[in-house]
Amino acid sequence: xxxxxxxxxDKLAPAGRWTGFQPFNFVGGxxxxxxxxxxxxxxxxxxxxxxxxxxxxxYNLGDGPLGHLGLRQFIAGMLHRRAGMSCSEDDVLIVSGSxxxxxxxxxxxxxxxxxxxxxxxxxxxxxxxxxxxxVHYHGVPLDDDGMDITALxxxxxxxxxxxIRPRYLYTIPSVQNxxxxxxxxxxxxxxxKLAQRYNVPLFEDDCYSDLVWEGDRPATFYGLADGKGVIYxxxxxxxxxxxxxxxYLVAPWEVLSHILPYKTDAGSGxxxxxxxxxxxxxxxxxxxxxxxxxxxxxxxIICAALDRYFGASADYKRPKGGIFxxxxxxxxxDSVKLAKLAGADGISINPGPDWSIAPEAPHQFRxxxxxxxxxxxxxxxxxxxxxxxxxFGVPLAIDNI
Amino acid sequence: xxxxxxxxxDKLAPAGRWTGFQPFNFVGGxxxxxxxxxxxxxxxxxxxxxxxxxxxxxYNLGDGPLGHLGLRQFIAGMLHRRAGMSCSEDDVLIVSGSxxxxxxxxxxxxxxxxxxxxxxxxxxxxxxxxxxxxVHYHGVPLDDDGMDITALxxxxxxxxxxxIRPRYLYTIPSVQNxxxxxxxxxxxxxxxKLAQRYNVPLFEDDCYSDLVWEGDRPATFYGLADGKGVIYxxxxxxxxxxxxxxxYLVAPWEVLSHILPYKTDAGSGxxxxxxxxxxxxxxxxxxxxxxxxxxxxxxxIICAALDRYFGASADYKRPKGGIFxxxxxxxxxDSVKLAKLAGADGISINPGPDWSIAPEAPHQFRxxxxxxxxxxxxxxxxxxxxxxxxxFGVPLAIDNI
Numbered sequence: 092x093x094x095x096x097x098x099x100x101d102k103l104a105p106a107g108r109w110t111g112f113q114p115f116n117f118v119g120g121x122x123x124x125x126x127x128x129x130x131x132x133x134x135x136x137x138x139x140x141x142x143x144x145x146x147x148x149x150y151n152l153g154d155g156p157l158g159h160l161g162l163r164q165f166i167a168g169m170l171h172r173r174a175g176m177s178c179s180e181d182d183v184l185i186v187s188g189s190x191x192x193x194x195x196x197x198x199x200x201x202x203x204x205x206x207x208x209x210x211x212x213x214x215x216x217x218x219x220x221x222x223x224x225x226v227h228y229h230g231v232p233l234d235d236d237g238m239d240i241t242a243l244x245x246x247x248x249x250x251x252x253x254x255i256r257p258r259y260l261y262t263i264p265s266v267q268n269x270x271x272x273x274x275x276x277x278x279x280x281x282x283x284k285l286a287q288r289y290n291v292p293l294f295e296d297d298c299y300s301d302l303v304w305e306g307d308r309p310a311t312f313y314g315l316a317d318g319k320g321v322i323y324x325x326x327x328x329x330x331x332x333x334x335x336x337x338x339y340l341v342a343p344w345e346v347l348s349h350i351l352p353y354k355t356d357a358g359s360g361x362x363x364x365x366x367x368x369x370x371x372x373x374x375x376x377x378x379x380x381x382x383x384x385x386x387x388x389x390x391x392i393i394c395a396a397l398d399r400y401f402g403a404s405a406d407y408k409r410p411k412g413g414i415f416x417x418x419x420x421x422x423x424x425d426s427v428k429l430a431k432l433a434g435a436d437g438i439s440i441n442p443g444p445d446w447s448i449a450p451e452a453p454h455q456f457r458x459x460x461x462x463x464x465x466x467x468x469x470x471x472x473x474x475x476x477x478x479x480x481x482x483f484g485v486p487l488a489i490d491n492i
Numbered sequence: 493x494x495x496x497x498x499x500x501x502d503k504l505a506p507a508g509r510w511t512g513f514q515p516f517n518f519v520g521g522x523x524x525x526x527x528x529x530x531x532x533x534x535x536x537x538x539x540x541x542x543x544x545x546x547x548x549x550x551y552n553l554g555d556g557p558l559g560h561l562g563l564r565q566f567i568a569g570m571l572h573r574r575a576g577m578s579c580s581e582d583d584v585l586i587v588s589g590s591x592x593x594x595x596x597x598x599x600x601x602x603x604x605x606x607x608x609x610x611x612x613x614x615x616x617x618x619x620x621x622x623x624x625x626x627v628h629y630h631g632v633p634l635d636d637d638g639m640d641i642t643a644l645x646x647x648x649x650x651x652x653x654x655x656i657r658p659r660y661l662y663t664i665p666s667v668q669n670x671x672x673x674x675x676x677x678x679x680x681x682x683x684x685k686l687a688q689r690y691n692v693p694l695f696e697d698d699c700y701s702d703l704v705w706e707g708d709r710p711a712t713f714y715g716l717a718d719g720k721g722v723i724y725x726x727x728x729x730x731x732x733x734x735x736x737x738x739x740y741l742v743a744p745w746e747v748l749s750h751i752l753p754y755k756t757d758a759g760s761g762x763x764x765x766x767x768x769x770x771x772x773x774x775x776x777x778x779x780x781x782x783x784x785x786x787x788x789x790x791x792x793i794i795c796a797a798l799d800r801y802f803g804a805s806a807d808y809k810r811p812k813g814g815i816f817x818x819x820x821x822x823x824x825x826d827s828v829k830l831a832k833l834a835g836a837d838g839i840s841i842n843p844g845p846d847w848s849i850a851p852e853a854p855h856q857f858r859x860x861x862x863x864x865x866x867x868x869x870x871x872x873x874x875x876x877x878x879x880x881x882x883x884f885g886v887p888l889a890i891d892n893i
Contacts, residue, residue: 092721094693094747097659099603103753108582108745109556122549129545136537136763144530147733148523149863155510181509187588187737190757202500216756258498292495320493332548334762336588344509346495352504355617356591360761361735362537462550 115438115471120333120414121462123389126382127332128374135369136362143365151358152365156351158185159364165371166325166339174300175314176323181344184351187359189298189338192324193220196294196340198353200258201226208246208260208291210238212417212447212455214268217261229257230448235408237267237274240281247289259294259322260286265308266299269417269446269457271410276309283316293321298338301330301379303412304387318343322350327367329414329461330379335363386414386461393460393468400476404485414461419451424483426456432478438471516839516872521734521815522863524790527783528733529775536770537763544766552759553766557752559586560765566772567726567740575701576715577724582745585752588760590699590739593725594621597695597741599754601659602627609647609661609692611639613818613848613856615669618662630658631849636809638668638675641682648690660695660723661687666709667700670818670847670858672811677710684717694722699739702731702780704813705788719744723751728768730815730862731780736764787815787862794861794869801877805886815862820852825884827857833879839872 146152154160163180170176186192193216201207203225209217211230221228229246231238243260250257262282264274274282286293295312313323318341326338337359342350390409393416397405406419420426430442443455460468479485547553555561564581571577587593594617602608604626610618612631622629630647632639644661651658663683665675675683687694696713714724719742727739738760743751791810794817798806807820821827831843844856861869880886 092688092691092693094721094723094743095750097657097691097693098601098750101603102600102750105749106557106752107749109558111556112550112554119551121551124546124549127546127548129541129548132545132763133538133541136541137534140530140534140537144533145525145528147528147530147735148525149513150520150522150734152735153513155512156507157510187761188758194756199503200499202502220756256498287493290493290498292493292498320495322495328758333551334548334553334759336757336759336761342495348506348508349496349499349503351507355595355621356737357589357729358735358737360588360737360764362533362764362767363761366763 113434113437113439115467115474116462117458117460117471118439118441119459119462120329121459122329122333122414123382123385123461126385128370128378131370131374132366136366139365139369147361152361156354156358157181157183158359159361159368162364162368162371165368169371169375170325170341173308174297175310176341177314177317178341178343182318182341182347184340184347184354185359185364186324186338186340186354187356188328188336189296189324189326190216191359192338192340193217195350195353196259196322197224199350200292205258206250206255208257210262210267211449212269212452213261213263214296215441215445218448232449233267233270233272235272236278237264237272238262238278238282240278240285243282244285247285247291251289256289257291259292261294261296262312263296263299264312265297265303266410266413268299268413269415269441271408271413271415271417273303273306273411274309279309279312279315283312287320295321295323297323298326299329299413300325302383302386302414304383305411313341322346330382331367335367336360337363337367383412386412389460389465389468390416392465393458393472396469396472400473400487401479401485402487404479404487415457415459418456418458420454420456420479421483421485422454424454424479424485426454429456429479429482432482433475436474436478438475440475514835514838514840516868516875517863518859518861518872519840519842520860520863521730522860523730523734523815524783524786524862527786529771529779532771532775533767537767540766540770548762553762557755557759558582558584559760560762560769563765563769563772566769570772570776571726571742574709575698576711577742578715578718579742579744583719583742583748585741585748585755586760586765587725587739587741587755588757589729589737590697590725590727591617592755592760593739593741594618596751596754597660597723598622598625600751601693606659607651607656609658611663611668612850613670613853614662614664615697616842616846619849633850634668634671634673636673637679638665638673639663639679639683641679641686644683645686648686648692652690657690658692660693662695662697663713664697664700665713666698666704667812667814669700669814670816670842672809672814672816672818674704674707674812675710680710680713680716684713688721696722696724698724699727700730700814701726703784703787703815705784706812714742723747731783732768736768737761738764738768784813787813790861790866790869791817793866794859794873797870797873801874801888802880802886803888805880805888816858816860818856818858821855821857821880822884822886823855825855825880825886827855830857830880830883833883834876837875837879839876841876
């Protein structure tokens with residue numbers, strides 16, 4: 092029997108065998124390996140197992156489906172201090188990374204044929220999920236401060252005139268992925284008003300917000316709206332370690348109670364929750380401060396390399412936090428083709444069309460700088476510029492001078 | 493804005509607030525708290541973080557989407573030794589508990605309107621998943637050795653005559669959930685032949701097979717078929733600790749490569765995989781041997797309590813392994829009502845209809861004995877017998893003597 096021949100005709104394309112990371116790896120939300128707090132984790136996990144190891148015998152440690160009680164208490168407190176949010180530990184659901192938050196919210200709120208709004212450039216995994224669910228999406232154009240209010244207002248009005256109510260407006264307001272912008276507070280208030288006027292819930296993805304290095308961190312939509320009409324998610328992936336798979340979904344219990352039944356995984360990994368519950372109260376703030384300073388330095392390094400090797404040929408806005416920079420090349424460059432050529436030279440980049448439905452996407456690309464070290468960044472960007480010059484005739488910076 | 497009022501009309505019923513386990517907790521695949529190897533876990537996690545902590549900075553530790561390479565190697569070797577299976581580490585996908593394996597196989601193989609075969613009494617989470625997907629299922633009647641061959645053959649023939657090809661036959665052959673039977677090898681060979689004749693893949697759930705205490709552990713379907721036409725899943729939840737959420741899905745790579753694209757969670761928790769990869773090579777066999785002996789003793793305790801308090805009123809077959817016993821009461825007893833009454837007295841049980849579509853289900857129930865200690869088992873079963881006597885007039889054992 093050949094199982095492969097019995098699969099549904101609409102099956103996804105099969106995976107290829109894993110061949111490891113490319114030597115010049117500018118994709119994926121990986122972090123800086125030197126900033127994993129391994130020693131503090133060791134101490135935390137020892138303490139946690141000493142006290143609570145026996146509780147691993149029960150699903151969810153016996154703390155119930157929302158997850159580790161102590162970690163939820165820490166998260167509620169941290170969101171109060173850092174993000175101006177008011178929520179109790181029972182408004183917090185621990186999830187296996189914020190991707191699970193996306194899945195749970197989608198399963199709860201969306202059905203095939205529904206319509207949602209997203210930012211015109213956004214996280215690839217959001218669009219691929221909507222595609223798979225048969226959900227339509229419209230992209231709100233972005234400027235340097237995030238979603239364009241006028242464009243959002245006319246999009247909402249146009250949809251309303253067609254009797255279409257978007258099921259949610261998905262936004263990454265702080266360190267927007269991929270543009271790296273941080274939406275000012277005033278803009279947030281305007282968007283909140285529009286969303287309320289058109290009865291469209293906000294789905295606020297705040298995964299990167301702990302990594303803002305420029306300016307104050309604005310209050311979250313959730314905080315500004317006091318949780319009304321907003322579902323919020325965050326993660327420890329970017330601020331601590333992506334391989335841990337610990338994120339959180341926040342909504343008032345009356346809403347969260349409708350999302351929770353879709354979490355049918357018998358709980359997220361408890362050991363990782365135990366470690367974080369012990370580690371975070373003492374170390375999280377200091378860790379994030381140090382990591383953010385380090386990432387800002389790496390951002391300087393990659394921006395300097397872009398300036399050095401691409402010069403005026405590469406247009407980008409220095410991100411205000413996070414781990415990626417979004418680059419626009421001259422309009423004749425095909426970033427999908429560029430990504431393929433770069434791949435053959437050991438360089439991974441995210442081509443624009445994976446991350447954006449904006450008109451400029453075909454000549455844009457995303458570079459992640461959290462994982463590669465300074466030397467790799469320098470050489471990788473140089474090689475990329477050479478490919479652009481050779482394949483697309485993009486003038487090197489040295490030619491521009 | 494009230495998000496709740498904007499949800500789809502077919503939404504699931506909202507969750508209630510968590511109120512903790514009942515004092516007499518006979519539900520859930522929890523394990524014995526005294527058998528969590530916390531100290532060995534501490535040593536393992538310290539070693540793993542010392543060596544590999546920095547790798548937490550990369551999704552999947554850089555080992556790719558199948559999961560921790562060392563753990564996959566251990567699993568492939570263990571399945572070879574213990575389950576007669578031949579597979580490489582690239583035929584093994586680490587999943588976040590075997591529930592994720594169910595989801596991935598279902599997403600890969602099933603579409604709404606499809607038909608599958610299950611055992612007439614089976615894991616509740618399987619039926620609820622199929623219900624949610626709009627997939628039809630037929631239950632194969634069970635005897636003391638698992639699926640009834642004659643019934644399976646006529647069911648397959650009947651479906652074939654209607655041009656319906658079941659997308660898979662889901663089976664828990666070793667420590668069948670809930671009946672606790674272990675299917676003899678000869679029966680497995682007959683089922684394999686039937687499945688091959690009708691071109692129906694087997695989905696073999698082997699979660700409990702490490703906990704068999706009576707007789708030899710038969711070869712798996714996967715082993716007998718050399719992987720052809722069989723997808724296999726297993727778990728460390730029952731043999732080590734359910735809160736860890738580490739399971740595995742096994743299929744030849746040509747099949748697994750079609751399942752892998754549906755795993756869009758950016759990897760399962762790496763710290764838990766690191767702990768197991770260090771712990772298992774040295775300790776797994778001894779741990780499982782000791783745990784199984786202990787569970788056999790607890791099984792004796794619950795069976796003795798059933799005999800003492802229910803006597804001839806409770807019909808059950810002593811399980812050959814695992815953590816549960818499946819009890820049949822006189823036909824006028826309504827086990828759903830019993831579960832409700834028991835709940836009011838601090839006792840949790842699984843009523844038959846949640847775990848079975850067999851005709852006897854309404855007067856059957858499942859008792860899990862891995863988690864409660866001897867005194868709780870004794871008192872809980874006594875209280876349950878009293879409720880049965882008071883509410884349904886089921887004679888107590890003492891009346892039978």
